[in-house]
Amino acid sequence: DAGITQSPRYKITETGRQVTLMCHQTWSHSYMFWYRQDLGHGLRLIYYSAAADITDKGEVPDGYVVSRSKTENFPLTLESATRSQTSVYFCASTGQGRGEQFFGPGTRLTVL
């Protein structure tokens, strides 16, 4: 299907485990982003990528790792999950010069 998808949609894990959230877009957008959404904090940028093999930190990168070997995929890894990483994670993408970002459906992650 065209658009931007995230998997899994829901995930429960335990403290200390590694978790990878997947993001896939079919528009060939150059830019991709990961946000987390928490009550009281709105949307906060974790990492973003301008193109394959180019990534950069956002506002709250600690505890997260990203990679982008292909334009269409942008996985987010929590190397050792902590309870504070319980959140809803959104992936987004945008084409060059457009500005507006298009969001995936989100992944609700719970760390016990």
Place this chain on the structure above:
Amino acid sequence: AQKVTQAQTEISVVEKEDVTLDCVYETRDTTYYLFWYKQPPSGELVFLIRRNSFDEQNEISGRYSWNFQKSTSSFNFTITASQVVDSAVYFCALSERGRDDKIIFGKGTRLHILP
């Protein structure tokens, strides 16, 4: 520095009333984009509108309208004859020209439309 302020954290109105969501922004750039997004209870983020800084014309789309005023650095969103389906969190956002790597979101306004 860029900043987006949505002073109204939560608003409740009765169905069919008009409601305006305020958005005030700060930027040093002369070329920038403003956006509104809707997040219904189902959780997805839906893009509503983009406006560039050179176009101050108000925009109307059905019951939705947007008022962009550079003089007051505001980009307000009005819903006319509100409906229960309009209940959502609405986010205002800003990006500067050529800065595809950065879009700043306001904290959002939670809108409750009461039947």
